Amino acid sequence: MNLTNYHSHCVFCDGRADMESFVRFAVAQGFTSYGISSHAPLPYHTAWSMDWEHMKDYLNEFQRVKKKYDGLIEYYLGLEIDYLNDNYNPSSPFFQELPLDYRIGSVHLLEDVKGVTIDIDVAPVVFKDIVDDHFDGSLELLVNEYFRRQQRMLELGGFDILGHPDKLHYNANLMRPGIMEEKWFSQLVESLFETVARKGMMVEVNTKSFETYGVFFPNKMHFELLRQMNIPVMVNSDAHYPERINSGRPEALGALKNAGYESVRELYQGKWIDVKLEI
DSSP states (O other): OOOEEOOBOOTTTTOSSOHHHHHHHHHHTTOSEEEEEEEOOOSSOOSSSOOGGGHHHHHHHHHHHHHHTTTTOEEEEEEEEEOOBTTBSTTSHHHHTSOOSEEEEEOOEEEOTTSOEEEOOSOHHHHHHHHHHHSTTOHHHHHHHHHHHHHHHHHHOOOSEEOSTTTTHHHHHHHSTTGGGSHHHHHHHHHHHHHHHHHTOEEEEEOTTHHHHSOOBSOGGGHHHHHHTTOOEEEEOOBSSGGGTTTTHHHHHHHHHHTTOOEEEEEETTEEEEEEOOO
């Protein structure tokens, strides 16, 4: 029943439980394939990303848990890696040399008009302040920089899954209702997915905010476009709590089926394969 998840965060970054707790929940709920994907280290400390000094422990703990649950579930090791700049991104040698099964490429950080790095993955009220204080009050300036960085990350490559594309649409739409229907915005989204298709990347349907806000990333209005471009998709919950590993999955699978998808991408025996969408 497409019970897989490759985007989750444990205590090595901003997750709220140890690695084994997520796997234990996955086994109990009948998951067949599961991956952990802590936020990769940045060149400085943050409250939400792993520190480089903990990488060895992360790798060792994965091997311990994988061995313990061998035969019960296929367990895989990943990282969610941010595009920071051309020297620090998923394609950087220090990330490519890690013994990972897959990599998620994501954009959370932008440079403001003064060149200061800003985290835009924030609550709506904070998002508005960021636009006002760091982007001269221009929502267009922020949005264009967000999509520019995603495009650059795609061109550099080095990852398997594009993480929560167009995630800022929720905050942007709250700030300016109807922005997603504006031609310039929709063109940015379409151009992004054209690059995804050209590069042969996979896209996740991220369900983290479904129970709270009723939205997916990317927005379900784009699911048919993804299908038309033959972009392979998977459903990931981006869980930070073990009990949320299956959050929004049935609804996302249903929306994908309604958009014409007949299969989703899953990882088995170390290979990504298309598996019939069952719902």
